[in-house]
Amino acid sequence: MGKKFLGLVLLLVFLFAAGCGSSEVQEKVPVKEEKLAVNPFSPATDCSFCHEEFYNEWRGSMHNFAFIEPLYGKMVQTASKETKGYTDKYCAGCHAPVGLYTSQVPPVDGSEADSLSREGVSCDFCHVVSGANGIGNGSFTVDPGGAKYGSLSNAESPIHKTEFKELFKKAEYCGMCHSVSLPQKGFAVETTYEEWLNGPYAKEGIACQDCHMTPTPGVKKPNPGKTAKTGPNRGHIYTHSIAGGNFWITEILGAKDPAKLARERLLGAAKVEIINITKEGSKAKIIVRVSNVGAGHYLPTGLTELRQLWLELSAKDKNGKEVYSSGKLDQEGNLPEGTVIYHTEIADENGKPTEKFWNAAKIIKDYRIPPKGYREEEFLIPLTSGSVTVKLNYRSVNQAFLDELFGERKYTVPYLTIAATKKNI
Secondary structure (H helix, E strand, C coil): CHHHHHHHHHHHHHHHHHCCCCCCCCCCCCCCCCCCCCCCCCCHHHHHCCCHHHHHHHHCCCCCCCCCCHHHHHHHHHHHHHCCCCCHHHHHHHHCHHHHHCCCCCCCCCCCCCCCHHHCCCHHHHCCEEEECCCCCCCEEECCCCCEEECCCCCCCCCCCEEECHHHHCHHHHHCCCCEECCCCCCEEECHHHHHHCCHHHHCCCCHHHHHCCCCCCCCCCCCECCCCCCCCECCCCCCCCCCCCHHHHHHCCCHHHHHHHHHHHHCCEEEEEEEEEEECCEEEEEEEEEECCCCCCECCCCCCCCEEEEEEEEEECCCCEEEEECCCCCCCCCCCCCCEEEEEEECCCCCEECCHHHCCEEEEEECECCCCEEEEEEEEECCEEEEEEEEEEECCCHHHHHHHHCCCCCCCCCEEEEEEEEEC
8 A cells, every 4th residue: 555655646746747837836846755666667678579660760769869868968957057956857747757757857967767767758658648637848647557558449469458548649649748838937938739739730630640650741641551560450550750850969869760850851841932033223132932831830849949940042143153141150150140040039037038948038039930831031132143042941959059058069060951942133
């Protein structure tokens, strides 16, 4: 009876900490609870025997890397130091849910976490989610050690019990973590789920899984295959790479195939057009349209104060000499003033601009592209130009912020041209 009661107490503590968007959350992190003697979750390798394909897809995913990838690690440790531990459980709820459940995380550096808790968002964690307590901030309920839940109503396994959950086919499943607000302040750190919910894809019945759990960009149905080696052939199965746009982290961690998938999704996300050129005195006015053609959320999404999606324009004369440029990275990898950037800008409680989400109190600017929407930009270039080239570039984090965070040039963030066009004048 004592062990069951302890497990119940720890579960309630976990749910309270993971769902910490509420104004009732304490300002200080509670005293660390006693660790569970045995981790009730199963390692992902246990799943690989029957679900080898899914396991291999997951291994290179950002879900697997959620706790161990270097940018998260540095940010969460910096946030912990600057907030005196206030964000520790808040971040762990979605990046190290098993570690939080077993009270192995915090510490946020993983120094007391076993290998299972360091698996990030693991197979067994996802498939023991039994329900949701709403949207955002890790608002899930879990039931480890019992049945494995999923999206199939007729799944049978000789190893474990299986149970169908409609939740697994809905965007609300993803929304439990891909909607984030700061404890107490209520500031919306990430609104990916809400962007989908209020956009055209939700109205069309296209959920997150329909794009991010498919082998190619966009909706891929049917995708026939098997969910287990000995299972029946099925008309449609979900893949488990769960690719987004993070080709940088997956590449530096050696996950080449997931990085390739991320690049493919980015290349299918947007379109750039030069829709009009007119003469204004000694200048030519160029109207550029950037359209979101492939993402069910805004471009960009996630921690959008760090993301950079920008226009690079180059005009050359008839001899090929560049006579105008905008949006070209300097030698330090930074964007010049005046660059058209699609992102958000945030400020702290004193109105000072910041890129540290844990200090954010308000949004200064939100200049992004909604799903199936577009933005139009105007450029004035020399009339002597013979051609103009426009590129839409993306990188997942601002280089200057990264250098400040690490205190050195630890990483050089690559960018990807996800759309481009050229026109003679």
